[in-house]
Amino acid sequence: MNILGIDPGTATMGYGVIKKDGMNLTCLEYGLIETDKNLSDADRLKKIDRDLEKILDDFSPSVLAIEKVYFSKNVKTAMTVSQAKGIAMLKAAKKGLKIYEFTPSQIKSTVAGHGNAKKMQVQRMIKSQLNLKERPRPNDAADALGAAICGSQKIQRDSLIS
Numbered sequence: 407m408n409i410l411g412i413d414p415g416t417a418t419m420g421y422g423v424i425k426k427d428g429m430n431l432t433c434l435e436y437g438l439i440e441t442d443k444n445l446s447d448a449d450r451l452k453k454i455d456r457d458l459e460k461i462l463d464d465f466s467p468s469v470l471a472i473e474k475v476y477f478s479k480n481v482k483t484a485m486t487v488s489q490a491k492g493i494a495m496l497k498a499a500k501k502g503l504k505i506y507e508f509t510p511s512q513i514k515s516t517v518a519g520h521g522n523a524k525k526m527q528v529q530r531m532i533k534s535q536l537n538l539k540e541r542p543r544p545n546d547a548a549d550a551l552g553a554a555i556c557g558s559q560k561i562q563r564d565s566l567i568s
Contacts, residue, residue, distance in 0.1 A: 407425070407426045407427075407467075407468045407469065407561070408423055408424070408425050408426075408434065408465050408466060408467040408468060408469075409423070409424050409425075409426060409467055409468070409469045409470075409471055409554045409557045409558055409561075410422075410423050410461065410462070410465065410467040410469065410470050410471070410498070410503075410554065411423070411424070411471045411472070411549075411550040411551055411552065411553035411554025411555070411556075411557060412470065412471070412472040412473065412491075412494045412550055412553060413473050413546045413547075413549035413550040413553060414472060414473060414475060414487050414488075414490045414491035414494060415487055415490055415546060416441060416447070416450050416451070416454070416486045416487060416489065416490045417440065417441060417443060417450075418438045418439070418440050418441075418544075418546050419438065419439040419440075419454055419490055419494070419546065420436075420437075420438055420544070420545075420546030420547040420548070420549050420550035421435075421436065421437060421438070421439060421458075421461060421547065421550045422435070422436035422542070422547060422548075422550035422551035422552075422553070422554045423435050423436070423461065423465045423467060423554065424536065424551065424554045424555065424558065426558045426561065429562075431535060431536055431555065431558055432536065432537075433536040433537075433538060433542075433551065434465060435461075435464075435465070436542055436547045436548075436550060436551050437547050438544065438546055438547055439453070439454055439457040439458065441453050441454065447486065447489070450490075451489060451490065451493055454490055454493050454494075455493050455497065458493065458494055458497050459497065462497060462498075462501055467503060468503060468504065469503055469504045469505075469506065469557050469561065470494065470495070470498035470503045470504070470505045470506070470557075471506045471508060471553040471554050471556055471557025471558075471560070472491060472494060472495065472505065472506070472507055472508075472553060473507075473508060473509075473510060473513065473549060473550075473553050474507045474508060474509045474510075475487050475488050475491055506556070506557050506560050508553055508556045508557075508560075510549075512556060513528075513549070513552040513553055513555075513556045514528055514552070516552075516555060516556040516559050517531045517532060517535070517552045517555055517556065518531045519531075525545055525548070526541075528548065528549075528552055529541040529542055529543070529548045532548055532551050532552055532555065535555060536551065536555075
């Protein structure tokens with residue numbers, strides 16, 4: 407089963423695709439969807455839509471694990487990030503993916519053992535859990551892989567319950 411993790415954003419959207427085979431996790435790809443700041447909001451969302459479509463077609467994930475948007479101060483940023491998140495969730499829903507949302511602290515807790523873990527610690531744990539040669543970077547892509555790992559754990563817990 408392939409799991410797509412997303413760290414939503416309009417300027418940069420992190421993505422990470424992992425394969426879950428029993429208890430084994432393998433990183434298939436990670437990176438960024440980047441948009442030009444000179445584009446209109448609509449054109450930025452259109453680019454995100456196009457790039458996500460390609461990722462979904464290339465990897466055929468069954469699950470989307472996406473970071474919940476959490477901002478306390480900058481309302482404008484929260485709104486644009488929420489628009490990008492909406493594009494990702496709509497694309498996933500149209501493809502029939504199971505969608506899980508996780509807060510940043512839930513992701514940190516799952517990956518690193520506590521919700522206040524620093525970025526470097528989370529990246530080292532992702533490197534270890536996915537047997538990567540180096541820490542995943544940039545931060546948005548690493549966060550997306552963390553969301554995907556969190557999604558894999560949720561799937562595992564759900565299968566134990568049913």
